[in-house]
Amino acid sequence: MTTKHAIAILVNDQPGVLQRVSGLFGRRGFNIESITVGQSEEQGLSRMVIVTEGDDQTLEQIEKQLYKLIDVIKVVNLSSKPMVSRELALIKVKAEPAERPEIKSLADTFRAAVVDIGTRNMMIQVVGDTEKVDALLELLKPYGIQELSRTGVTAMTRGNAL
Structure with missing residues (x-):
């Protein structure tokens, strides 16, 4: 498999x-x-x-x-083994002033942060497992993703395991 x-x-x-x-x-x-x-x-x-x-x-x-x-x-x-994995993504999304509260609310739901606001877009930073990043991206697609940068997964075993 x-x-x-x-x-x-x-x-x-x-x-x-x-x-x-x-x-x-x-x-x-x-x-x-x-x-x-x-x-x-x-x-x-x-x-x-x-x-x-x-x-x-x-x-x-x-x-x-x-x-x-x-x-x-x-x-x-x-x-x-039991592990913790994380990925970071910066997402630049189209955001007219009227849409910003909605997009900010989405970001807040995912514990993501708005790290930049332009005249017609916003940049959101999200950290989490791959599924979390993918889920936020899916919800932001209808607004129009202008640019995306992802780090890839970094991970470590949990607890005392080496």
């Missing part, structure tokens, strides 16, 4: 590592739905969180291939 998986990869913070990891996915025909990269808690190491689709066998193959890369320190399938 094909499902979405969030994979955390701890790598050496070196030039070209992101290219080698993403190249591995491309060569093997694995799609990357989202990828985030940033500093980790350890100096000199970065954490990548990749969301991909596949069955358990595909995921096992991805893990084995990743460990063959010299700069990969650790690979963790976050989806197999």
